[in-house]
Amino acid sequence: MNHRTAIIDIGSNSARLVIYEKTSRYGFHLICEQKSKVRIGEGAYQKEGHLQPNGIKRAFLTLHSFQETIQKYKTSKTICIATSALRDAPNGKAFVSWIKKELKLDIQVIDGEKEAKYGAIAVNNLLPVSEGITIDIGGGSADLALIKKGRIIDTYSLNLGTVRLKELFFDKGKPLEDARAYIHNALNALPEHFKHHRAIGIGGTARALSRSIMKSTEYPLDKLHGYRYTVSDQQSYFEDVYRSSAKGLKRFPLKPNRFDTIREGTLIFDELLRYMGAEEVITSSVGVREGIFLNSSLNKRTLKFPEGKNPSIESILSRFKPMVNVEKNKKAKLQIALSLYHTLLQQSNIDKIYLNELLSALKLSSIGKTLTIYRSHKHAFYIAIQELNYGFTHEQMALIALLLRTDNDGTVPRILVKEYRSLLPSKNVLTWLSFFYKLTILIHEASNSAKIEFSYENQVLVIYSDKSLYLAKEKIRALKKPIPFAIIIADQNELPKNKNLGII
Incomplete structure (x- = not known):
């Protein structure tokens, strides 16, 4: 079972329980959230800060319910913190001691x-x-x-x-x-x-x-x-x-x-x-509770994720694991995209800032197949639009999700482009990126770790491969190109000699 951490946050107005599940070294996601408007500080500011009976009763019943939830989820660790209502209250320490005695729950009262x-x-x-x-x-x-x-x-x-x-x-x-x-x-x-x-x-x-x-x-x-x-x-x-x-x-x-x-x-x-x-x-949408969780799981010196590690992508990849053996060579897929991107960068006339979104989409390109291979690109879009939560702007989230939704002809559905238009780059940029994405996928799926190189000259894109790309050729011909140019595939596609079949 994956590592689970429960965090209880007792504020003046509300008490919340969240449970995070760590799915990989840098991936985590929220699996439970409960809230109760306990108003533990109600009436306190008119009574020299003393917690009042109604607030105390609501807080006790809420914490007792939280504990039952925590037991149900079988968490590995529970951290309970309280903020201003308890630290300001003259009877706050008495409340903490009472809760520890009755519920066996340690409350850490933290300063502002x-x-x-x-x-x-x-x-x-x-x-x-x-x-x-x-x-x-x-x-x-x-x-x-x-x-x-x-x-x-x-x-x-x-x-x-x-x-x-x-x-x-x-x-x-x-x-x-x-x-x-x-x-x-x-x-x-x-x-x-x-x-x-x-x-x-x-x-x-x-x-x-x-x-x-x-x-x-x-x-x-x-x-x-x-x-x-x-x-x-x-x-x-x-x-x-x-x-x-x-x-x-x-x-x-x-x-x-x-x-x-x-x-x-x-x-x-x-x-x-x-x-x-x-x-x-x-x-x-993150705050104290997420900070407490990260404080307990990140490097104590830096309190930061390593460069290049996005927790949303790490979490998605650890939860949606399609064809693990096939995806072992995913670095080759990213290398194909990088080579293609730089070969056509001058022709596409798009900013290099979009390379990160292209590579992020390619990392997630197979997640839809976890559900079913049929319409997997649609499943990938919905997973990404819901689960890409951390470390990206809304513009980046929308672009990555739409690239995952790219159809067989290398285009994004117009209805989605219209829906997210205010968050997306220009039509030219989107057209080129979806073309890069789909062509990379087609080459990677057909190449079986082949060495892939590109050249572009006189409106001709040549794809060099030291292995056969036979299965990709027909699909590549069906791609809609951003501008008019030809695509030639120069691969190793020789038939074995066989005199009986007339092949010499």
Whole structure:
């Protein structure tokens, strides 16, 4: 059985359980997620921080249920952490001791800076960014991390949280300006170097806002992780949300389960964006829990995946293992693509930046055959569009998935191109890449580890092979070429001599 790790995260507003399964050295995926709105901090900010009976009861029942799930999944390791609600509560230690006695569960109460660090570790490994400031707004605190050149430079925790603001201001009907002044006072403690044009939104508030923007703009890709938007385009929307009445929230494309704290969270988020001078927001669906998991599994010195190792690709390849013996020579497939790409680069007039997407698609080209060889390219497309989650932009995800969907004639279906048009490169680039992809597949499947070389001159592409490419010839002739040119196959295709059959 693969290694499984359970992580419980007790926040001021919600408690969550996630279980990750490690499928290879660098591949992992989420196999279980449960959430309960325990509101353990409910009423605490008006009672000098003390946890109240209702919140304690909900937390106990939730943790007991989480433990039953963990037992069912037979996890190898369980890590339970708690954040601001418990670290701020005078009776927090008593709660931790009581849970350990009753449920045999060890709760680690972490400070805000460690919380910010875990979020930054997740972002640093699972988002295609190397610069920015992470913002994780919880019920009791807002935790930030400054990342530069792929390194976590600094972390900071502010006593700004949605539940805290709700109970101190919104529930009491106090003027909005009082809440804003409270936020500004907290921001005065933030070090001056926490300025950046890019904010990375972690946590419920940032995700809820991004999802509502995606819905209102009819965004083509149903994937929150990696979604980007320009701050100036959305600030009037943010203001409409936090100035709304509780009943008025129904007119926004927000999930009803976010209504209780979305106004407070949006106000905090908007003020943080203004303070740091953010121009764009990138949404992260990973945060503290993923950071804790990676912290326990990555190299302790670097806390980074090795260069060239993408956890999504590693996970897909370890879970969808078609024809293992046939795929042993996958390096030869990538080498064919590289040689073909560079031979026709001048003719195609496309940027070298797309080579990574082409090679990524080729690595995944056989995953659809795990289900069935029939329509395997369609299965591969759906697997990729769902499972390519980490380390790629949405543009890269869409392009890789569509290359996997390439038809027998080397083209991508028009209906998919139309659906994902806003995320795809130009028609010329897509046409060339799908041609490169399909031609590489055809040569590789027919060549049986042959030595393959290419030349292009006078509008003729010559494919040299030291083994027969007989089975590929007919299919190659059927390919639609991006521009007019001829394809000649120069391979070793000799018949054995046999006098009885008239072959001499």
